[in-house]
Structures are given as C-alpha cells and as structure tokens.
Amino acid sequence: MARTAAATAARDVRRDAFIEAATRLIQVKGYQQMSVQDVLDETDASRGALYHYFDSKGALLDAVGERMVDAAMAEARAAVDAPGLAAPARLEALFRGIARWKGERTDLMLQLLRTWMDDDNALMRDKFRRGLVPRLVPLLTRIVEQGKTEGSFEAGDPEATAHVLVSYVQGANEKATELFFARQTGTVTFEEVERIFAAYTIAFERILGVPQGTLSLGDPEALRYWFDSPIPLTQEVS
Secondary structure, three states: OHHHHHHHHHHHHHHHHHHHHHHHHHHHHOOOOOOHHHHHHHHOOOHHHHHHHOOOHHHHHHHHHHHHHHHHHHHHHHHHOOOOOOHHHHHHHHHHHHHHHHHOOHHHHHHHHHHHOOHHHHHHHHHHHHHHHHHHHHHHHHHHHHHHHHOOOOOOOHHHHHHHHHHHHHHHHHHHHHHHHHHHHOOOOHHHHHHHHHHHHHHHHHHHOOOOOOOOOOOHHHHHHHHHOOOOOOOOOO
C-alpha cells in the first residue's frame, strides 16, 4: 500500500513538472512557438515520459488551462470563506479575487489570448466552459443561500440560481475576449466596454432580486488596464 501511494505521488509530481514547465514556456514564448522538445528540455525528460501523461501538445495546453482555473478558484474560494462579509460583499470579493489572480499573471494571460480564439483551441474553450461549472456553482450557491437567509437577496432556489449566474459569467468571459480584440482594432471604445460590463452587473442584480446599484462586480482598475490602453498582442512580453 505504501509503495503504491509513493508511486502515485511520484507520478503526480512528474505530471505537475510538465504542466509547470509548459506554463513557463507559454508565458515566455507563447503556445504556438513552444514545442514539445522545449518542454522536454525544460524538464530533462524523454518524449516517452511526456506522452505517458499527455498524448499531444494540445492535451498539455488543456492541463495548463485546468491548472489555471483551479488556482483562480482557490483565490476566489478564499474570498468566499472570509469571515464577517454580507452576501453582496462576498459576491463582489469572489469576482475581484478572480480579477486579481488574472492581473498578477498578465504575461501568461496575454500569451493565452494569442491562441485562445484559434480554431485549433475550440475544444479547450469548451472544456474550460464545462470545467467552470462544477468549480463555481458551489461557491455561488453558498453566497445565494447566505443572501436569502440574511434577506439581502430575493432569488429562487440557490443552486438553480447559481447555475444561471455561471452561464452569465461564461458569457461575460467570452464577451471580454471579444472586446479585448475589438479594442486592439479600435472598433469599440472604452466607454462601450464599460457599458457592456455594467449591463452584466445589472443582470446579476435582477437575477438576485436586489436594487440596481447594489453590486459592484467589476474591478475598475483592472478594466482600465486591460481595455483603456490595450496591450498590443504583437508586443513582446517578458
């Protein structure tokens, strides 16, 4: 039994090493420029060792994406678990925690944006959408339950409401990517971006049954950083 547990732990460490190496390489070189050989050189591993865990470069990218979602959700969960917060403040803390996590990894986020909308990554986008549901629904369910208990939310069934909110989050994420590229080409203004994200906040407020202006789900500083003076995707990042 001990030997089996040790072997499993060793496999997990080896798999994690490949994911961490790929994440570093994507941040420095970009996904398209990163080769399987780059990952092998970074980890001093054989091709067979890598393919024992990942059957393709795309599968490795999937694992990087899953790791990022897990890490962002861990930061969000810490915000949800913070003591003494009313439900509206807890909901705001959840989304600001996710925004803060992204803001601390600007280089990686930019590199991923370069490939996110490629047709080759359609499967990863779908996996990301589906992977967000089991991670985010329980957190939002807890917040809605608290809001109903304390009387700050007038929503329906907490879990069903959480599923609806997640669908809005997914839509907002996709819209954010679309708007980022639109800002690159100058086809939308920053004021238009602000209005669109404000509309998502109003939608959240209506679903939760709170007066307009109750919630502040966006991070104004992050919004301005990403959309007011957009960083060209052709820019080299370190």
